Amino acid sequence: MSNDTAAMIVDSAVYKTLLESTLAIPWKIDWETLRFAYIGPQIERLLGWPQGSWLSIDDWVERMHPEDRERVVNFCVAQSKAGIDHEADYRALKADGSYVWIRDVVHVVRDDDGEVESLIGFMFDISERKQTEERLLRLQRELEALSYQDGLTGAANRRRLDAVLETEWASGRRSGRPLSLIMLDIDCFKQYNDRFGHLAGDDCLRRVVEVVGTSALRPRDLLARFGGEEFALVLPETDRDAALRVAQRCRALIAEAAIAHPASEVSPLLTLSMGVATALPSDVVAPTWLLETADRRLYRAKQGGRDRIVAE
Numbered sequence: 001m002s003n004d005t006a007a008m009i010v011d012s013a014v015y016k017t018l019l020e021s022t023l024a025i026p027w028k029i030d031w032e033t034l035r036f037a038y039i040g041p042q043i044e045r046l047l048g049w050p051q052g053s054w055l056s057i058d059d060w061v062e063r064m065h066p067e068d069r070e071r072v073v074n075f076c077v078a079q080s081k082a083g084i085d086h087e088a089d090y091r092a093l094k095a096d097g098s099y100v101w102i103r104d105v106v107h108v109v110r111d112d113d114g115e116v117e118s119l120i121g122f123m124f125d126i127s128e129r130k131q132t133e134e135r136l137l138r139l140q141r142e143l144e145a146l147s148y149q150d151g152l153t154g155a156a157n158r159r160r161l162d163a164v165l166e167t168e169w170a171s172g173r174r175s176g177r178p179l180s181l182i183m184l185d186i187d188c189f190k191q192y193n194d195r196f197g198h199l200a201g202d203d204c205l206r207r208v209v210e211v212v213g214t215s216a217l218r219p220r221d222l223l224a225r226f227g228g229e230e231f232a233l234v235l236p237e238t239d240r241d242a243a244l245r246v247a248q249r250c251r252a253l254i255a256e257a258a259i260a261h262p263a264s265e266v267s268p269l270l271t272l273s274m275g276v277a278t279a280l281p282s283d284v285v286a287p288t289w290l291l292e293t294a295d296r297r298l299y300r301a302k303q304g305g306r307d308r309i310v311a312e
């Protein structure tokens with residue numbers, strides 16, 4: 001044995017030890033036969049399938065989450081055919097039936113003629129990273145939801161109301177369907193607070209949201225807290241008569257809820273005043289027209305003695 005050969009044998013033993021002692025799992029696939037030429041023994045520790053059970057690319061495909069399979073296989077095959085190094089994240093099936101997130105980093109090896117000869121790569125266990133990513137995504141979604149929600153009542157907040165009004169206005173302009181808005185305000189709420197205290201006032205606001213929330217039943221309807229004890233109900237694709245019926249239902253539901261309000265000037269039970277506005281969204285009038293008109297009508301409902309609806 002020459003010194004060079006002996007050195008090569010020592011080198012390959014060193015490489016093998018190095019490869020098989022890393023957390024990343026090395027592998028090699030022969031491109032012509034699509035069979036595993038090698039896979040690190042660490043694979044058994046990670047996935048539970050013995051080293052010798054990885055025979056062909058089919059074993060790799062079958063041990064992949066069905067939802068990831070098509071995307072990952074199509075992508076890897078296309079990149080390999082094009083001779084492009086690539087990486088893919090997917091869930092690998094463990095022998096116990098659970099899944100592990102894997103990042104496969106693939107190098108395409110070509111022969112002297114430039115033909116693809118084999119694929120070599122490393123599989124990395126990225127479950128922890130994925131879990132962190134998912135946690136962050138969940139937090140982000142929660143934060144997003146919170147930033148569109150009124151903290152006290154859980155109704156949509158002013159920001160969400162403005163955004164929904166804009167999109168529903170645009171949608172109404174396309175569809176030619178009317179958009180309605182009801183402004184609702186609790187009657188003599190100052191006296192309620194004065195009588196029962198601010199915390200009881202907060203509870204009352206929550207209760208009103210709960211009750212009014214059941215009066216508009218379509219998925220696109222939106223109840224938002226406009227500020228203080230004033231709320232807005234957005235009713236897409238709803239004409240004036242239908243909006244008036246929703247307002248009447250609100251009034252009836254609040255009466256049915258029978259929230260005691262002995263300090264009210266209007267009734268011993270809590271009541272609402274409402275202004276209803278309907279528009280055919282067009283380029284001429286802005287969505288603020290709805291807010292202003294409903295608010296003006298609400299003011300007239302207050303002036304007219306409260307506990308009433310003004311719709312024109």
Ligand SMILES: Nc1nc2c(ncn2[C@@H]2O[C@H](COP(=O)(O)OP(=O)(O)OP(=O)(O)O)[C@@H](O)[C@H]2O)c(=O)[nH]1
Pocket residue numbers: 152185186187188189190191193197198199200201202205227228229302306
């Ligand atoms: N508890 C509580 N009260 C609030 C909140 N926001 C606004 N208010 C109270 O709502 C009351 C609104 O008073 P006004 O604007 O005079 O209205 P009102 O007493 O309902 O009278 P009318 O609307 O004319 O019937 C004030 O006392 C505010 O302090 C809140 O988040 N919680």
